[in-house]
Amino acid sequence: MSDLTINAPREKDVQRAGKFVFWAGIALLVLWVLVPIWFLFINAFSAPAEVTSFPKRFWPSFDLASLQFFWRFQGVTNALWNSVRVAVLTMILSIGMGAPAGYALSRFDFPGKEFFRVLVIMTRAFPLPLLALPLAVMFIRTGLDDTILGLALVHTMLALPFAVLITFSLFSGIPVELEEAAWTLGCNRVQAVIKVVLPLALPGIMASAVFAFVISWNEVFAAAVLTIENRTLTAFLLQSLNVSPLPLKFAGGAALVIPALIFIFAVRKYLFAMWGIANR
């Protein structure tokens, strides 16, 4: 300790410099993330003439003409509505199938359990959007081509592994004893799950549902391959990229980003818990 007092002035300087570098680094990283989004919003909230003009101002004029132009553009409202419907279906399907599987993995020991778990984890080592190629043919045969359900099924394939692993970790975090107590008080298995486990797991399940929604909302490749008439917003934007004017692109980009920002904010508490368990 005596060393410290002798070298106090110098150490203090070093410490202060270190602190400065630390906070400057944080500021830089924050700017790196936020500034590009800010630029997109400037473009989305400026008049079309300003979007194509040069040089740009670094503050939006809060003119909604670009967004109105986007909104009125042929096919946009349809595409938005399709995106929402596909994402909601994906959410329901992936949680509906994933949560029971996650529950089974967390509560039972049975032969084949490890096999199933590895299988689910393994699916992530494959480029899943490519599934859209063979499925396009399969869907034409079964009449699912160019339908909301067909695309939702492919998106469910993307979201299901996450749903299984996340709900697995959620249910593992709820003590079995609570369920057992419910049984002794006269609940059967199903009642115990509905009355005791589900209320406790609900926020987490909602978070993983939102995650499934975001996966579907953002997916581009499969959506572009599988839909022709019923395009989702991503597929619509991708398809019209080389013909659409800049204001349309940026307004469309903002329309994609804003819901995503809200959703990530809504599930921010669960993001890390989700991945902590998914690692093992």
Added chain:
Amino acid sequence: MPRALPYLLLLPASLFLLVFFFYPFGLVVVESFTRGGQWTTENFTRMTGHWKFSQAFWNTVWLAAIVVPVQLIMALTMASVVQKLKTGRSGLLYIFAIPLGISDLAAGLIWLAIFEQSGFLNSILHAVGAIDRPYLFLGYQSLWVIFLAVCLAEIWRATAIMMVIIVAGMGLIPKEYNEAAEVFGATRWQRFIRVTLPLLRPSLQTALILRILMAFEVFAVVVALGGTTLPVLMGETFQWQFQLQDRGVAAAYAMVILGLSVAFSLVVLRLLHVPKGARI
């Protein structure tokens, strides 16, 4: 009944995996090796014979080779910074995690707002007096700028996913290890290299595999920034499927992406192998 219960719970998810994962992948393999009902390697010779193939292949591989290491370092930096914070932790984490919710298409559009001719990079250069007239960054004469823009957009977009996984992994490491190392006089850097990184291997595995796969699937970012000027594997798959209406060659491309993904996943698993007994 109780013995069958876990299997019943797993049934929907398992059936779904069977129909929408294993079956389509079987189909894609078959499709890539057949043409007009005959077993052949013609799809592959057609694919490699096309002048865009080697460009697409090397662009994709180089993109991954540049982007992934940069992201690993950035993600580790972000995670360590967040670990050290006492206040404002969750706010900073949310900001760092924002790009996680943003689709690759939107990320491409965001960076288009910066790099297009009347965009913000030109405006900034103009504001500081470096240029008089806007410079065309994303033209076919300057492929390397498109490549650079795609790199930046990819780094911007997908660092968040690695960061989240690494933060979650750091949360699992017991504090005692680091404290013990500190008692024995290890510097901060030594503790990071000798204690944190080795214990982080499972998370690094997950993060790297997931990220490398995403890198090989790069598609919408490239389309948004460069159209088809900068060919990548996924973009060519899309082209063959749609513009050229040749599903066989598209399937062959899918096989190349699949092969790359599996090969690199195995390499990562091998490099970061954690013996069973050494897990936390």
